[in-house]
Amino acid sequence: MARTDSTSATTAVIEADHPMRILIGCETSGVVRRAFAARGHDVWSCDLLPAEDGSNRHIVCDIRDILDDGWDLLAVMHPPCTRLCNSGVRWLSGPPTNPPNEATAEERQAWPVLSTEERRAIMWRLLDEGADLFAACWNARIERVAVENPVMHRHAKARIAGYAPPAQTVQPWWFGDRAFKATSLYLRGLPKLMPTNRLTPPKPGTDDHRRWSIVHRAPPGTNRWRLRSRTYPGLADAMAEQWGGHAGKAMQEVSA
Numbered sequence: 001m002a003r004t005d006s007t008s009a010t011t012a013v014i015e016a017d018h019p020m021r022i023l024i025g026c027e028t029s030g031v032v033r034r035a036f037a038a039r040g041h042d043v044w045s046c047d048l049l050p051a052e053d054g055s056n057r058h059i060v061c062d063i064r065d066i067l068d069d070g071w072d073l074l075a076v077m078h079p080p081c082t083r084l085c086n087s088g089v090r091w092l093s094g095p096p097t098n099p100p101n102e103a104t105a106e107e108r109q110a111w112p113v114l115s116t117e118e119r120r121a122i123m124w125r126l127l128d129e130g131a132d133l134f135a136a137c138w139n140a141r142i143e144r145v146a147v148e149n150p151v152m153h154r155h156a157k158a159r160i161a162g163y164a165p166p167a168q169t170v171q172p173w174w175f176g177d178r179a180f181k182a183t184s185l186y187l188r189g190l191p192k193l194m195p196t197n198r199l200t201p202p203k204p205g206t207d208d209h210r211r212w213s214i215v216h217r218a219p220p221g222t223n224r225w226r227l228r229s230r231t232y233p234g235l236a237d238a239m240a241e242q243w244g245g246h247a248g249k250a251m252q253e254v255s256a
Helices: 031-037 105-113 116-138 154-158 207-212 224-229 233-255
Strands: 021-025 042-047 058-060 073-076 144-148 168-170 183-188
Touching: 021 031, 031 042, 031 233, 073 233, 116 144, 116 154, 144 233
Parallel strands: 021 042, 021 073, 042 058, 073 144
Antiparallel strands: 144 183, 168 183
């Protein structure tokens, strides 16, 4: 089905040598989508939630429903990762007192009266669901794939067919943004990102260091996940410039 672009006319467009069809998965902010669009690519974002910028270049769906739609490059920016990362492994043996956000409404309501074994079963099911989503993206029939996710624990790795460790872990300050947010990138068919504007991080204990740590210092609340999941513009530009250029060149050579 043909779709039209509603990208703002104020966005500077840099024509790509070989425009690609690109899917930015699990993104509501539109930051990465706009970075690729500004370079002339046919790019779409998708998530279970609507786009914050109201773009009609955003598809509200389960990413797995559109992985086979003929994409040249897939970048999954913030898939649900709480159950996969090292920091979450402890809850598999000793479930938390409060219900996890990913649990169903019925499970959250019943959580206070559930037994430890019943809670543990839910935590392992959520791990399976998170691993299934990562595996579907990682093993998609797309030549170039990047998935942002923290370093995983052994139970998560064992559930992902073709698992490979992250190719690199980057920081926003590598790309000119004054912030700390370690981002591990699992890459297939794409090169590691090279720093574009590496800043000198402030010393611990200083006011600047606290300002750079805003992601980690965000107070609990309904919008905390949005702040923690948002990709910084410098990193998004590096992805679009380096991955878009690399993949476009490779496709051009194949078609020559």
